[in-house]
Amino acid sequence: MKQIAKVIVDVPAMQTNRPYDYVIPLNLVQKLEIGMRVEVPFGSRSIQGFITEIVDDSNYDGELKEIVRPLDIEPVLTEELLQLGKDMADRIYSYQIYCYQTMLPTMLKAKYSKEFFLTDEIEEALWFDLFEGQDTLSWERALEKGVLPQLLDLKKREKVDLRYLVKNQVKSKKIKVYCSAMSWLQIEEELETLPKNASKQKELLHALQKIEDQWMTKKEFQEQFDLSAQTVQTGVNKRWLKEEEKEVYRDPLKNHHFSQTENKQLNDAQTEAFNQVKEAIENNEHHVFLLKGVTGSGKTEVYLQLIGDVLKKGKTALMLVPEIALTPQMVRHFKERFGNDVAVMHSGLSAGEKYDEWRKIKRGEAHVVVGARSSIFSPVENLGIVIIDEEHETTYKQEDNPRYHARNVAIYRGKYNQCPVILGSATPSLESRARAQKNVYKLLELPDRINAKAMPEVQIVDMREEFQENNRGNFSRVLQEKIQDRLQKKEQSVLLLNRRGYSSFIMCRDCGYVLECPNCDISMTFHMDTKGMKCHYCGHEKPVPKTCPKCAGHQFRYYGTGTQKIEKELNELFPEARIIRMDVDTTRKKGAHEKLLDAFGKGKADILLGTQMIAKGLDFPNITLVGVINADTSLNLPDFRSSEKTFQLLTQVSGRAGRADLVGEVIVQTFNPEHYAIEYAKHHNYDGFYRQEMVLRHHGGYPPYYFTTQITVSDADEKKAQVKIYEINAMIRKQMGEGTIVLGPSKSSIAKMNNRYYFQLLVKYKNEPRLHDVLTMILDQSQKDNAKGLYISIDTEPVNFF
Numbered sequence: 001m002k003q004i005a006k007v008i009v010d011v012p013a014m015q016t017n018r019p020y021d022y023v024i025p026l027n028l029v030q031k032l033e034i035g036m037r038v039e040v041p042f043g044s045r046s047i048q049g050f051i052t053e054i055v056d057d058s059n060y061d062g063e064l065k066e067i068v069r070p071l072d073i074e075p076v077l078t079e080e081l082l083q084l085g086k087d088m089a090d091r092i093y094s095y096q097i098y099c100y101q102t103m104l105p106t107m108l109k110a111k112y113s114k115e116f117f118l119t120d121e122i123e124e125a126l127w128f129d130l131f132e133g134q135d136t137l138s139w140e141r142a143l144e145k146g147v148l149p150q151l152l153d154l155k156k157r158e159k160v161d162l163r164y165l166v167k168n169q170v171k172s173k174k175i176k177v178y179c180s181a182m183s184w185l186q187i188e189e190e191l192e193t194l195p196k197n198a199s200k201q202k203e204l205l206h207a208l209q210k211i212e213d214q215w216m217t218k219k220e221f222q223e224q225f226d227l228s229a230q231t232v233q234t235g236v237n238k239r240w241l242k243e244e245e246k247e248v249y250r251d252p253l254k255n256h257h258f259s260q261t262e263n264k265q266l267n268d269a270q271t272e273a274f275n276q277v278k279e280a281i282e283n284n285e286h287h288v289f290l291l292k293g294v295t296g297s298g299k300t301e302v303y304l305q306l307i308g309d310v311l312k313k314g315k316t317a318l319m320l321v322p323e324i325a326l327t328p329q330m331v332r333h334f335k336e337r338f339g340n341d342v343a344v345m346h347s348g349l350s351a352g353e354k355y356d357e358w359r360k361i362k363r364g365e366a367h368v369v370v371g372a373r374s375s376i377f378s379p380v381e382n383l384g385i386v387i388i389d390e391e392h393e394t395t396y397k398q399e400d401n402p403r404y405h406a407r408n409v410a411i412y413r414g415k416y417n418q419c420p421v422i423l424g425s426a427t428p429s430l431e432s433r434a435r436a437q438k439n440v441y442k443l444l445e446l447p448d449r450i451n452a453k454a455m456p457e458v459q460i461v462d463m464r465e466e467f468q469e470n471n472r473g474n475f476s477r478v479l480q481e482k483i484q485d486r487l488q489k490k491e492q493s494v495l496l497l498n499r500r501g502y503s504s505f506i507m508c509r510d511c512g513y514v515l516e517c518p519n520c521d522i523s524m525t526f527h528m529d530t531k532g533m534k535c536h537y538c539g540h541e542k543p544v545p546k547t548c549p550k551c552a553g554h555q556f557r558y559y560g561t562g563t564q565k566i567e568k569e570l571n572e573l574f575p576e577a578r579i580i581r582m583d584v585d586t587t588r589k590k591g592a593h594e595k596l597l598d599a600f601g602k603g604k605a606d607i608l609l610g611t612q613m614i615a616k617g618l619d620f621p622n623i624t625l626v627g628v629i630n631a632d633t634s635l636n637l638p639d640f641r642s643s644e645k646t647f648q649l650l651t652q653v654s655g656r657a658g659r660a661d662l663v664g665e666v667i668v669q670t671f672n673p674e675h676y677a678i679e680y681a682k683h684h685n686y687d688g689f690y691r692q693e694m695v696l697r698h699h700g701g702y703p704p705y706y707f708t709t710q711i712t713v714s715d716a717d718e719k720k721a722q723v724k725i726y727e728i729n730a731m732i733r734k735q736m737g738e739g740t741i742v743l744g745p746s747k748s749s750i751a752k753m754n755n756r757y758y759f760q761l762l763v764k765y766k767n768e769p770r771l772h773d774v775l776t777m778i779l780d781q782s783q784k785d786n787a788k789g790l791y792i793s794i795d796t797e798p799v800n801f802f
């Protein structure tokens with residue numbers, strides 16, 4: 001019987017954003033499944049695609065081409081993910097192919113070679129025929145021999161499997177493991193033959209009697225039985241131990257030891273929150289819960305117990321954490337509770353590690369996924385709960401195409417699986433809080449810290465006064481005193497340098513010239529470590545000029561304060577203090593982030609100085625002082641969310657102080673002490689902030705009162721981009737209803753980037769059912785321009801305004 005596969009092809013364009021029909025070759029009928037990748041002819045070439053549907057008939061009039069070959073032996077996308085990709089592409093004006101590719105680990109996107117391997121015994125004749133007497137068979141060889149259909153059959157019978165080998169030869173990882181080569185009795189005999197003084201070897205033999213047929217690495221052997229490497233090697237040489245190679249998952253946490261933790265006794269507020277969600281789990285009901293709990297209120301424990309509950313039902317759980325909060329401390333909570341049932345996904349993993357974690361999830365070997373934004377696409381089945389911690393974080397929105405928001409994807413998956421979604425935060429986004437107000441989300445609150453611990457006292461320091469009194473440094477006198485005090489008491493301090501919306505640049509003292517990037521419309525940033533200038537948008541680098549390009553003056557002024565400069569100042573003020581600095585420079589190396597935090601946790605430093613990345617998730621008992629060096633920089637951004645972001649940052653970082661027995665204290669230095677974001681943060685008053693900010697948003701016509709969609713046009717030719725944005729502007733204005741506001745067109749605030757010119761338009765609306773069609777049409781019509789290098793991008797609910 002003839003079968004047709006509908007395939008989304010790897011041609012990201014509006015016209016090709018729909019399935020194409022291909023005939024399934026006869027020998028693959030009944031063997032291909034939806035969600036598999038296939039190679040298909042397209043025009044004159046061969047490309048990759050995803051099967052989204054298999055049908056008996058095609059409406060296509062012309063002659064259909066055949067699928068060239070499958071690229072997988074089992075689906076890489078589930079039915080749910082296929083559907084999600086389709087809906088998502090439409091909602092966020094992207095292409096299905098982009099959405100599907102985003103869902104997969106890089107290893108599956110990269111170029112790869114593949115091999116079949118035996119997982120079970122097969123008939124000898126077949127073994128010789130297919131595998132030529134070997135354990136593995138490369139994919140190419142299988143194609144050459146034309147035996148793919150037979151292999152797929154064997155796969156169905158669970159006799160063979162396929163593994164991917166990346167071009168650069170990162171194979172599945174193998175390690176050597178050892179096991180006793182002798183029976184208990186044989187060992188007894190061996191013991192008799194040993195001389196009296198061979199005590200080490202005897203120890204080894206006794207150890208072997210204990211492990212029986214358990215396989216271990218040499219290292220495990222040494223550690224478990226307290227033996228030296230040499231002794232173990234003797235055992236190998238004497239053939240007391242037999243050796244074997246074992247395929248292992250690359251375990252990014254291999255050096256960590258996790259001891260099992262038990263559920264904590266929940267307090268009243270935790271219990272109440274837990275029960276409400278549990279009810280939804282019991283009834284297989286989809287609800288979105290907003291768990292608003294002050295810092296240190298024990299949100300994590302609630303997540304843990306809910307996940308435990310879901311696992312007991314044989315279901316799976318997705319736990320999202322912002323990338324920078326995905327610290328070992330965070331992961332540890334989950335590993336300690338659920339052990340190997342947890343897969344961890346974040347950008348710090350190598351491609352191989354990510355692929356291995358993904359496979360664990362796909363195969364159902366891990367039921368809990370803890371990860372950053374993109375792990376919302378994990379191929380879990382039978383989903384029982386989705387949790388998004390720190391739900392207010394803007395990094396949950398991807399800024400490149402596909403511009404999805406993990407929160408929306410979470411809700412989609414929650415609906416699809418009829419399971420609850422929890423959005424947790426001490427400082428919920430205004431959008432989420434407002435939805436809870438309208439009962440779209442259910443509000444759950446943890447108003448107090450665990451054990452009724454007090455919130456830390458926050459003191460605001462007016463830096464203008466410091467200035468007037470001739471303190472030109474970055475540390476106010478109070479903050480200096482407090483740091484000194486902590487040093488004496490051997491307690492720890494955390495200092496935050498707010499770098500949001502902030503850059504350091506150099507300016508000519510004589511003429512005021514500021515060095516700008518030649519490709520972009522932005523001043524270049526000065527980097528202390530390399531003593532060079534760099535453009536943050538295109539990466540262009542330059543040495544610091546010796547003379548001013550404009551007036552040939554020799555003197556430059558350095559603006560802005562980097563963490564290095566602050567560290568230097570700290571060193572001068574407190575020569576005896578041990579300082580750990582955490583910023584992009586000190587955390588670039590893999591594992592550095594974790595090492596630094598670990599050292600701080602172990603008390604190897606008195607002060608942790610860092611950027612935003614230290615504001616979250618730290619739960620160290622000895623931190624009693626938090627200092628915010630500059631609260632204001634993020635207040636001055638041309639973004640209607642600048643107050644919200646500042647309030648969130650201050651609240652989060654304050655939350656690091658006094659979480660255990662010691663009382664915590666916070667010093668916030670600012671040039672705007674009367675700003676409401678700072679005032680409310682001082683009093684830990686989220687609700688007050690929420691009310692005032694809502695009034696302002698209402699007046700300004702901003703979210704959550706309005707939806708926003710931003711349209712950006714860019715081209716290497718400024719004129720062309722400008723003409724296009726005016727065209728779009730006219731089209732939109734003509735069709736939009738009353739009450740919809742169109743702002744612009746205007747130059748983007750970074751009007752030139754990487755030698756391309758940017759223009760934008762912002763549409764604000766409450767209810768605009770036609771907008772979607774109009775925008776889709778605009779994208780449709782822009783195909784020709786696209787080929788000539790003019791790009792239109794549409795961002796729904798942008799989170800960063802520049």
Ligand SMILES: Nc1ncnc2c1ncn2[C@@H]1O[C@H](COP(=O)(O)OP(=O)(O)OP(=O)(O)O)[C@@H](O)[C@H]1O
Nearest residue numbers: 264265266267295296297298299300301450617655
């Ligand atoms: N029911 C409980 N009994 C005792 N200790 C608890 C309980 N629940 C949580 N804790 C402990 O309280 C501390 C704070 O909890 P947790 O880190 O989960 O707070 P959080 O709400 O996630 O805070 P943040 O938003 O600041 O990250 C942790 O050390 C945790 O182990």
Ligand SMILES: [Zn+2]
Nearest residue numbers: 508511548551
């Ligand atoms: Zn000059």
Ligand SMILES: [Zn+2]
Nearest residue numbers: 517520535538
């Ligand atoms: Zn640049």
